[in-house]
Amino acid sequence: MAEAGAGNWCLIESDPGVFSELIRGFGVTGVQVEEIYSLDEDSFAPLKPVLGLIFLFKIDANSDTKSEGTLVQDNRLDEMFFAKQVIQNACATQAIINLLMNAKQESLDLGDNLKTFKDFTKSFDPQTAGLAMSNQEQLREVHNSFARQQVFELEDNSGAKDEDLFHFVGYLPVNGRLYELDGLNEGPLDHGAIGEGADWLSKAREVLQKRIEKYSSSEIRFNLMAIIKDRRLKYEQEIEELKTKTSAQSSEENLIEMARLESLLEAENMKWKQYKVDNIRRRHNYIPLIVNVLQVLAEQGKLTEFYETAAKRTKELKKSETQSK
Template sequence: MSNENGNWCLIESDPGVFTELIHNMGVRDVQVEELYSLDSDTLRSMEPVFGLIFLFKWQGAALQSGAKQNAGQVVDNNDVFFAQQIIQNACATQAILSILLNRESEIELGETLTNFRSFASDLPPDMRGLALTNCDQIREVHNSFVRPESFLTDPDEPKRPAGEDDDLYHFISYVPVNGRLYELDGLRRGPVDHGKSADWLERVGEVIQQRMGEYKEGEIRFNLMAVIGDRRKKLTEQISGVDRDISVLMAELEKLRLEDSKDLGDVESRIAGLNSERAELEHLVDLENGKFARYQFDNALRKLNFIPFVYQLARAMAEKGVLEPAVDKAKEKARNQPRRQQRPAM
């Protein structure tokens, strides 16, 4: 990594990566989910929703600071924790922190982020960005997701700067603060105020749709994720509530049996319904646990360098004369498969 990037690596735009990154910073009971719809009902089904992270293709400073900006205005508001982005590559973590640090009353931030927020709260946005850049604990967690280099490069050789033909992507976040919706983009001088909204989940969909509408027709290289409460905790709380209801009905059922009442069937039916609901909730918990296990496995693979293994395998196959047929077979298989679109990464 070059010094011009302040030793912050590029990380993949993936809910599993972001969820583990948040947990490794010490934050509890928070996860990240990818969104495929901006419908407010979809967002409400995921509550609590702390904020949204939006990834889009950068169009250049002139276009990004154009007159539209989704009708929002850059404001100076000390109630909003906003940090300017000082270096490249940090925008993913900065977008996550923009949400977490503005919802601190609802989220258990942990020691690292609590101390950082306390230290940086009275600083101006540019100094907050500098403080973030130089926070060793946050940078180390971010860089734990560095992708292994395929080939060795000379660390002293300057990297080619990005040109007009390069696709550059940028993360920003949307978060409600004191009843107003804010867009937090570290490349701007302050938060963008999108106005007062009684239902920010309704308003944020309109803002993002308008933002995407500023691109050429057919542009689909966007990625949207929601920072939400841990679903397993919410589901476990719902299971506890169902258990309490079952206990009450079981006591009522026992009383009716002692009285030889004819209302047993109704109570038994309600208990059966609650047991069915409990089984469904337990199934959802199992699905969430399975998803987190996949996240952990996939993230472990991301941090491994398979190049030496692939090299030795290809070399052994070439020595046995089976490499070329295997390559031809793979090419044929690839031609017969539909093309898949990769998730944009930053």
Template sequence: MSGGWNTIESDAGVFTYLIENLGVKDVQFEELMTLDPDELRQAGKVYGVIFLFKYPTGETRSDTPKDGSFDYDASTNIFFAAQTIQNACGTQALLSVLLNKDGELEIGKELREFKEFTGEFPSELRGEALSNSDLIREVHNSFARSSPFVDETQRVATEDDDVYHFIAYTSINNKLYELDGLQPAPISHGACSVDEFPDKVIPVLQRRIERYPATEIRFNLLACVRDLRLHAREIGDMEALEAEEHKRTEWQWENALRRHNFVGFVGELLKGVVREKLKQGDGAYEKWVEESKAKTKKRSEERRKQGVVDED
């Protein structure tokens, strides 16, 4: 493999443009704010959902899942890939939905060829093929936040770290499947048609969340749906179309910001401020430094009074 995989955010704009850059057409992601089947149905035609949660790093793998049942036969009949590399689970989860909906949507030439190439592979080899795909890795990494301080491809998580994991839920062959690359096989949650998906998947997600302490609120749910602009055009809702186009513009701007780090810019800005203070003469620079120190000391004292302890 020629390079590593960086961490990407669980963000509708990131996922939407990621799959678009992979050649998928007329599909987008929508963030769901509640575990309500009606909210999921309102998103239009739903292909599946991507769920992000805190992964229990100390948990050992069991022969039986905590909910549902392993469907080992399905591993050869649907696209299911084992996760073989850190940080790839977000893209792997969305591909788990898309590659199993090939007949319902346009996944593009590259992904179709990848699916055909790995069609007869066991799940472990599919995972290796995905991890070694230059195209998929490069598109994935293009949406990672730029960081001049951390090499995310080298860091290894420990049991003390907060580790987050993406998995997919979708209806395939009239069954509700949980597709998690860290599990040995797809997990079946029973009969489920495409139309029943919103009503069937929400209780499964609720049961999963209930296994966590009530104080744990760090979950995220994204729905993979048909491009909402298409429906707006079909029904002639110009207001909804304008809102969706505006949302796309904001996503593009946010994605552009993710590709840049601003350390150099901030450094040059500070240099400029210092130069201006030095030009003023008469001790202006020293006065500015002392004023800054006094303000910092005042903030620290106020934080201590409030019971907040500053970290070293």
């Protein structure tokens, strides 16, 4: 089992349940994370208000897939929080923290730890803010608590680095302009004015679509998530408002809407419970169970039989895949 040591940050899974509980672990309340499967406007509408977007993509050194945003180097840096990434494997938390520190939403509560950290780093340049973040014990512990259990850690001495590298960045509006927060850059990237009365998500979709199109048509490994208002708070507030209306003037429409909202609230509560179960399973060490199962199969003389059956099925699957190509 590979374990994140002191000062190290582990890789974590790109998953809304992981990110939602990660944010809770930081002490932040009032928001959650939802996955977006399409850049169509209809995919964004049910999520509003959206505080920020988290985009995962492959770092491709062989093609011009870099962002076209303009590096911010003026006094706007004094009004924005930006921490440069100075440690490996922390880009998920880096993107989330950079977004949360700049997001504007009445439901968002950063919590004592991040509020103190934001005040402490107020006058820091991006490099120093990144160093300060890398030394934030609570952030590192919460981040590493989502490390996936590994049975073996193999050392590659061949010198070959064929494994694809993926990276998280954030997008959000600040003072009427769209910014990209990428910890690998020296500062925020400005993607231009949003336009008076325009929806910032429309501009963000255009920027993301243009960036995705820079990759070859065979590259489909992208992931997009949104930091949104906690839907439980949203539904609870709407239920309370409806209760006031219903008590003043009862109607069948209000009662139907009340039932709908209560159903949605229950679904959200169940989803959060499932997040906890899923994340417990991610953290759980299954190695003792696997070893015990193998021992029992060996004692019953079935281990060789199971192995041969599995090897045969694997061979058949590979043959089937080859024929279908």
